[in-house]
Amino acid sequence: MSVNYSAGLSPYVNKGKCGLPEKQDDHLILKEKASKLADLIKSSKVVVVHTGAGLSTSAGIPDFRGPTGVWTLEEKGETPHFDITFEQAVPTFTHRLLVEMEKVGLVHYVISQNVDGLHLRSGFPKDRLAELHGNMFTQKCQLCAKEQVQDHVSPTMGLKLTGQKCEALKCRGRKCRGMLTDTILDWEDALPDDELDMSEKFCKIADLSIVMGSSLQILPAGNLPLLTKKNGGKLVIINLQPTKKDKSADIRIYGYLDDVMQMVAESLNISVPPFKKPTICLRSSHSLPQFPIPTKKRRLTKTRTSNQTDTKSETNNDVTAKSGSKSNSKSDVIAKAVIKSSNGNEPDVNNTTENIFVKQESLDLKFSAPLIANEEIVQKDN
Numbered sequence: 126m127s128v129n130y131s132a133g134l135s136p137y138v139n140k141g142k143c144g145l146p147e148k149q150d151d152h153l154i155l156k157e158k159a160s161k162l163a164d165l166i167k168s169s170k171v172v173v174v175h176t177g178a179g180l181s182t183s184a185g186i187p188d189f190r191g192p193t194g195v196w197t198l199e200e201k202g203e204t205p206h207f208d209i210t211f212e213q214a215v216p217t218f219t220h221r222l223l224v225e226m227e228k229v230g231l232v233h234y235v236i237s238q239n240v241d242g243l244h245l246r247s248g249f250p251k252d253r254l255a256e257l258h259g260n261m262f263t264q265k266c267q268l269c270a271k272e273q274v275q276d277h278v279s280p281t282m283g284l285k286l287t288g289q290k291c292e293a294l295k296c297r298g299r300k301c302r303g304m305l306t307d308t309i310l311d312w313e314d315a316l317p318d319d320e321l322d323m324s325e326k327f328c329k330i331a332d333l334s335i336v337m338g339s340s341l342q343i344l345p346a347g348n349l350p351l352l353t354k355k356n357g358g359k360l361v362i363i364n365l366q367p368t369k370k371d372k373s374a375d376i377r378i379y380g381y382l383d384d385v386m387q388m389v390a391e392s393l394n395i396s397v398p399p400f401k402k403p404t405i406c407l408r409s410s411h412s413l414p415q416f417p418i419p420t421k422k423r424r425l426t427k428t429r430t431s432n433q434t435d436t437k438s439e440t441n442n443d444v445t446a447k448s449g450s451k452s453n454s455k456s457d458v459i460a461k462a463v464i465k466s467s468n469g470n471e472p473d474v475n476n477t478t479e480n481i482f483v484k485q486e487s488l489d490l491k492f493s494a495p496l497i498a499n500e501e502i503v504q505k506d507n
């Protein structure tokens with residue numbers, strides 16, 4: 126499928142401010158700010174990263190509201206051109222740096238609005254990743270609520286039936302055979318409860334939230350970084366265009382994300398290996414931080430909207446969840462992805478860590494395939 130997933134969404138009138146002019150700090154200022162950011166990262170106990178479409182533009186996936194973004198061109202009556210497919214897209218330097226930073230305990234949670242699957246395919250641990258708007262490569266069973274990560278994008282969007290059936294094994298080795306749906310939210314679909322809950326928890330205890338490549342116009346994702354500020358943490362925003370929360374930023378960096386993060390990586394003395402092939406990591410090797418016991422349940426909002434049109438969002442708590450927020454009670458189910466490559470070698474899946482954060486549902490990894498066409502797909506061992 127073309128990376129123009131936006132074409133599959135329902136019509137939506139106000140998509141926020143598009144085509145705002147970009148700004149760039151000069152090189153010396155950029156270095157200075159990157160150094161300060163590295164210092165903040167080193168001195169913080171909990172770091173949360175918020176990513177938007179600007180993270181994936183260097184992978185060839187267009188953003189939405191940049192000067193040549195999908196919605197910007199749409200406003201001009203123009204059609205964007207796409208050279209690659211989601212399957213061909215390769216994680217950027219910043220995607221891969223985040224994986225390394227998580228490994229060494231310098232990043233603790235990533236909240237992404239991107240559906241391109243690049244965080245997951247870069248090997249960022251799924252239990253420390255909230256993909257609030259879904260993932261083109263992930264399908265979910267209506268019956269057992271297990272997720273399956275595929276090697277190809279879903280044929281549908283908007284939480285619809287994909288025509289595929291769940292192959293998760295039940296007792297006595299029988300397959301579930303429930304119907305799978307895609308996980309891609311359409312406008313105003315409900316966000317996944319568990320990932321939104323975890324995002325709020327992390328943002329509240331974080332000393333540092335870093336926004337990367339988002340103009341923060343879509344709610345509730347756009348409001349999450351402020352939870353860190355409200356609880357005494359710092360906010361750093363890296364984005365070429367102005368954002369909704371610039372006034373709240375302790376450091377505001379105008380630069381290309383990969384350039385900035387290369388400087389940060391140098392300051393942190395982290396080397397980033399080249400990308401070889403999609404690798405799925407289910408769990409972080411780090412245990413979860415201690416979250417305070419909530420005194421009351423409050424939610425910014427549960428549906429995805431542009432805040433240009435949704436001025437009620439911050440007070441519109443506990444909106445009735447739509448179809449996408451079904452949860453199940455299988456909290457004791459431990460994710461176990463059994464994957465072997467066709468030649469019997471160990472798979473591209475890291476599922477061996479002991480500090481397990483068990484999500485509500487287990488993850489059934491169906492495939493982990495190389496990006497190169499015509500190479501053999503790594504088959505599930507069942």
Ligand SMILES: [Zn+2]
Binds near residue numbers: 269270
């Ligand atoms: Zn199932």
